[in-house]
Amino acid sequence: MKLTPQEILSQTFARRIKGYDPDEVKSFLQQIAETLESEIQEKEEMKSRTEKLREDLGKLERKEELLRDTLIAAQKFSSEIKANSHKEAELITKDAEIKSEEIVKHAVIRQMAIREEIKNLQFKRKEIESDIIHLLNSLKELIETYHKQDEEFGKIEYLGK
Numbered sequence: 001m002k003l004t005p006q007e008i009l010s011q012t013f014a015r016r017i018k019g020y021d022p023d024e025v026k027s028f029l030q031q032i033a034e035t036l037e038s039e040i041q042e043k044e045e046m047k048s049r050t051e052k053l054r055e056d057l058g059k060l061e062r063k064e065e066l067l068r069d070t071l072i073a074a075q076k077f078s079s080e081i082k083a084n085s086h087k088e089a090e091l092i093t094k095d096a097e098i099k100s101e102e103i104v105k106h107a108v109i110r111q112m113a114i115r116e117e118i119k120n121l122q123f124k125r126k127e128i129e130s131d132i133i134h135l136l137n138s139l140k141e142l143i144e145t146y147h148k149q150d151e152e153f154g155k156i157e158y159l160g161k
Contacts, residue, residue: 005033005040 008029015022 005037008033
């Protein structure tokens with residue numbers, strides 16, 4: 001049975017001879033009622049505070065859930081970014097390898113063409129050198145022929161004098 005402070009204060013007792021001092025009983029009941037009133041008030045404050053704390057806890061739990069969801073989404077996004085960047089890096093690397101292979105291939109082809117051109121130029125130079133030597137030999141023979149003719153002409157003049 002629950003008693004309220006008011007019930008305690010309004011409680012009456014039958015009087016008997018040699019009973020308790022009514023003033024002391026009333027004073028004691030007054031103290032009990034005040035203590036009970038204080039306890040009830042404290043209990044109500046605790047209920048109110050507990051309810052407020054539960055509300056705050058609910059808000060914090062919702063925030064925590066939101067933060068957890070945000071963190072999971074951020075981690076997923078981060079993983080996707082990493083995966084995409086790895087794929088992009090692989091594509092860039094593959095593209096660079098293909099381009100470098102093409103550059104090397106073109107360089108090898110160009111090198112072969114240059115070597116062939118050098119061989120052709122060397123062959124032409126030898127032909128020109130050979131032609132020049134042949135020309136010089138021909139000129140030498142011609143000059144020698146002119147010298148012989150000049151000597152013979154010089155002999156002719158002496159004969160005529």
